[in-house]
Amino acid sequence: xxxxxxxxxxxxxxxxxxxxxxxxxxxxxxxxxxxxxxxxxxxxxxxxxxxxxxxxxxxxxxxxxxxxxxxxxxxxxxxxxxxxxxxxxxxxxxxxxxxxxxxxxxxxxxxxxxxxxxxxxxxxxxxxxxxxxxxxxxxxxxxxxxxxxxxxxxxxxxxxxxxxxxxxxxxxxxxxxxxxxxxxxxxxxxxxxxxxxxxxxxxxxxxxxxxxxxxxxxxxxxxxxxxxxxxxxxxxxxxxxxxxxxxxxxxxxxxxxxxxxxxxxxx
Amino acid sequence: xxxxxxxxxxxxxxxxxxxxxxxxxxxxxxxxxxxxxxxxxxxxxxxxxxxxxxxxxxxxxxxxxxxxxxxxxxxxxxxxxxxxxxxxxxxxxxxxxxxxxxxxxxxxxxxxxxxxxxxxxxxxxxxxxxxxxxxxxxxxxxxxxxxxxxxxxxxxxxxxxxxxxxxxxxxxxxxxxxxxxxxxxxxxxxxxxxxxxxxxxxxxxxxxxxxxxxxxxxxxxxxxxxxxxxxxxxxxxxxxxxxxxxxxxxxxxxxxxxxxxxxxxxxxxxxxxxxxxxxxxxxxxxxxxxxxxxxxxxxxxxxxxxxxx
Numbered sequence: 139x140x141x142x143x144x145x146x147x148x149x150x151x152x153x154x155x156x157x158x159x160x161x162x163x164x165x166x167x168x169x170x171x172x173x174x175x176x177x178x179x180x181x182x183x184x185x186x187x188x189x190x191x192x193x194x195x196x197x198x199x200x201x202x203x204x205x206x207x208x209x210x211x212x213x214x215x216x217x218x219x220x221x222x223x224x225x226x227x228x229x230x231x232x233x234x235x236x237x238x239x240x241x242x243x244x245x246x247x248x249x250x251x252x253x254x255x256x257x258x259x260x261x262x263x264x265x266x267x268x269x270x271x272x273x274x275x276x277x278x279x280x281x282x283x284x285x286x287x288x289x290x291x292x293x294x295x296x297x298x299x300x301x302x303x304x305x306x307x308x309x310x311x312x313x314x315x316x317x318x319x320x321x322x323x324x325x326x327x328x329x330x331x332x333x334x335x336x337x338x339x340x341x342x343x344x345x346x347x348x349x350x351x352x353x354x355x356x357x358x359x360x361x362x363x364x365x366x367x368x369x370x371x372x373x374x375x376x377x378x379x380x381x382x383x384x385x386x387x388x389x390x391x392x393x394x395x396x397x398x399x400x401x402x403x404x405x
Numbered sequence: 406x407x408x409x410x411x412x413x414x415x416x417x418x419x420x421x422x423x424x425x426x427x428x429x430x431x432x433x434x435x436x437x438x439x440x441x442x443x444x445x446x447x448x449x450x451x452x453x454x455x456x457x458x459x460x461x462x463x464x465x466x467x468x469x470x471x472x473x474x475x476x477x478x479x480x481x482x483x484x485x486x487x488x489x490x491x492x493x494x495x496x497x498x499x500x501x502x503x504x505x506x507x508x509x510x511x512x513x514x515x516x517x518x519x520x521x522x523x524x525x526x527x528x529x530x531x532x533x534x535x536x537x538x539x540x541x542x543x544x545x546x547x548x549x550x551x552x553x554x555x556x557x558x559x560x561x562x563x564x565x566x567x568x569x570x571x572x573x574x575x576x577x578x579x580x581x582x583x584x585x586x587x588x589x590x591x592x593x594x595x596x597x598x599x600x601x602x603x604x605x606x607x608x609x610x611x612x613x614x615x616x617x618x619x620x621x622x623x624x625x626x627x628x629x630x631x632x633x634x635x636x637x638x639x640x641x642x643x644x645x646x647x648x649x650x651x652x653x654x655x656x657x658x659x660x661x662x663x664x665x666x667x668x669x670x671x672x673x674x675x676x677x678x679x680x681x682x683x684x685x686x687x688x689x690x691x692x693x694x695x696x697x698x699x700x701x702x703x704x705x706x707x708x709x710x711x712x713x714x
Contacts, residue, residue, distance in 0.1 A: 332465035
C-alpha cells in the first residue's frame with residue numbers, strides 16, 4: 139500500500155529534521171567533563187596589610203523603561219498581605235539615575251591568588267512570590283540557601299550554561315534548599331515554573347572582589363592586593379560593560395564609574 | 406492472487422472509538438500547547454510522580470502540567486484499547502500493525518515527555534516531543550479513516566490526467582507540512598530562529614494551494630475531493646493569519662513579566678491548527694489514493710480494493 143511509503147518518507151524526513159534541531163541549543167551537561175573549580179589551584183593569599191579597594195558607582199544614562207505590573211490574581215496566596223502591586227524588577231533605579239542590581243566584579247588580575255569559599259551561606263528568599271534579592275552573588279563553592287517564606291509551593295530552577303542545572307520544588311514550610319555552584323558564571327538566570335513572573339539572577343565568582351549594587355548604585359570592592367586589574371559591571375538587561383583597567387597601590391583606594399545607556403537595550 | 410472482497414460489515418463501534426481517540430488526542434495537543442505557552446513545563450520537577458505523589462498541589466503552572474500528564478495517561482489508555490481492539494477485530498494485517506504503531510507512538514511520547522522533565526527541556530527533546538505528538542495525532546486520524554464504512558466499501562475511481570498528479574502533490578504537501586511542524590516546534594522550544602519556519606510557511610502555502618487547486622479544477626463533481634480542497638483552503642488561510650498573530654504576540658509579550666492571555670491564546674491555537682492542517686492533508690492524501698487512479702479509464706467501476714495485503 140502506498141500509504142506505507144508515505145509513512146516511511148515522513149519518518150525519514152522527521153528523523154533528519156530532528157537531527158538538525160539537535161544542533162545548537164542547550165549543551166548537554168551530562169556529557170560534559172566537569173571543569174576544575176576556578177579557585178581550586180593553590181595560590182598565594184591576599185595580604186590584608188597591603189590590600190586596597192575599588193569604589194565607585196553605576197548609573198543609567200537615559201530614561202529607565204517603565205516596569206510592568208505583575209498580575210498575581212491567579213494565585214491569591216501570592217498577593218496576600220500586599221499593599222501595593224508587585225512590579226517587575228528588570229531595571230531598578232535610584233536617585234540621579236543610580237542603577238541597582240548590577241554585579242560589579244574583578245574579571246582578571248587575581249588569578250595567582252587563592253580564595254577559599256566563604257563558610258557563610260548566601261540566602262535568597264521567596265516572599266510574596268518574588269525573589270529577594272533579585273540579583274545575588276556568591277563565590278564558587280559557597281553555599282546558597284533557598285528559603286520559601288510564602289504559603290504556596292514554588293520550584294526553584296536555575297538555568298546555567300557552565301554549571302549543573304537543577305530544578306527542585308519547595309512546599310510552604312519546607313527546609314531551605316542548600317546548593318552551591320562549582321564554576322564561575324555571570325550570571326545564571328533563575329525562574330519558578332509554578333509562577334512564571336518570578337525571575338532572579340545568581341552570579342558565581344571565582345574571587346571575593348564583587349558586589350551587587352543597591353538603589354544608590356554604589357559599590358566597594360575590598361581586599362584587593364596591589365596590582366593591575368580589569369573590573370566589569372554586568373546588568374541583566376544591559377549586559378556587560380566595557381572593562382575598566384585599574385591599578386592599585388598598597389592600601390590605595392581607586393574610584394571608577396560605570397554608565398549603561400538606556401537606549402542600547404532597545405527600550 | 407486473492408481478489409476476494411471482504412464483505413463483512415465494517416466495525417462501526419471500532420470506527421467511533423477511533424474517532425473518539427482522535428478527538429481526545431486533539432484535546433491533549435491543546436493541553437500540551439498550554440503548558441509550553443504558560444512556561445509551565447518544569448513546574449513539576451519530578452517524573453513520573455509529581456511532587457513525590459500522584460496528586461501535586463494544584464497551584465500556578467502545576468495546573469497546566471498536571472492536567473497535561475493526566476490527559477496524556479488517558480490517551481495512552483485509550484490507545485492501548487484501540488490497538489488491542491484493532492488486533493482482535495481487524496482482518497487487514499496492515500491495520501493491525503498500524504494500531505501497534507500508534508501504541509508505540511504514544512509510549513514513545515510518554516518517554517519523551519519524561520525526558521523533557523528529567524533533562525530540563527533540551528530543545529531537541531522538547532521539539533521531538535512536540536513533533537511526535539503531531540505524528541501520533543495523524544496516525545490516530547488515519548486509523549479513524551481506515552475503519553470508516555466509506556473506506557471499506559467499493560468506490561468508482563476517477564482518472565487524474567493533470568500534472569503533477571494530485572497523489573504526488575498531496576504526498577509532498579504532507580511531507581512539507583510535517584517538516585514545517587518540526588521547524589515550528591524547534592522555534593517554539595528555542596532551538597531555531599523564526600526564519601526557517603517562515604520559509605517553510607511559504608513552501609507549505611504554495612504546495613497546499615497547488616494541491617487544493619488541482620482537486621477543485623480536476624474533480625469538481627467528486628464531493629470528497631472537493632470538500633478536501635475547501636477544508637485545505639480554509640485551514641491554510643486561517644493558519645497563516647494565526648502564525649502572523651502568534652509571532653506578533655510573542656514579540657509583544659516579551660515586554661511583560663509573565664505570559665499574557667493574548668499570546669497564550671494565539672500560540673496555542675496556531676500550534677493545534679498546525680496539527681489540523683497535517684491531519685487534513687493526510688486525509689486528503691488517503692482519499693486521493695482511494696479515489697484517484699492514475700491511468701485508468703474515467704468512470705470505470707474499480708475492482709474493490711483488496712482487504713488482505
